[in-house]
Amino acid sequence: MLENSLWTQYNPDKTIREVLARVYGCSAVEIGEDERELYAALKRHLTKKELKMVIMNEAGCAPEAIAEEVGLDAEALRKAQYKAYRKIRQEKIRREVNVGMPQEEPEDNGDEQ
Numbered sequence: 001m002l003e004n005s006l007w008t009q010y011n012p013d014k015t016i017r018e019v020l021a022r023v024y025g026c027s028a029v030e031i032g033e034d035e036r037e038l039y040a041a042l043k044r045h046l047t048k049k050e051l052k053m054v055i056m057n058e059a060g061c062a063p064e065a066i067a068e069e070v071g072l073d074a075e076a077l078r079k080a081q082y083k084a085y086r087k088i089r090q091e092k093i094r095r096e097v098n099v100g101m102p103q104e105e106p107e108d109n110g111d112e113q
Helices: 006-010 016-024 035-045 048-058 063-070 074-088 091-096
Strands: none
């Protein structure tokens, strides 16, 4: 899984899948199963600072501790967290983690000859 990642450092009991399901307001079965791919998707679309803020926030760290860790004041932290979660909710990330994307089946039009 993600043994040496920032995620497991702060969230040993919570999976990325659970967090994304809560953020997207869907069930966890609608999200991809590979935790490494989910982490990679977040890492690809968020800055290091945004990813760390999200991870620490989901771990239940105090806002003061998060602000100190990422070097922001309270107001800047609030705005940065809002921006990070807004990025996570974007369609391109949703598609990447397979949220709400039903498997497409080829249509049979009956036009075969």
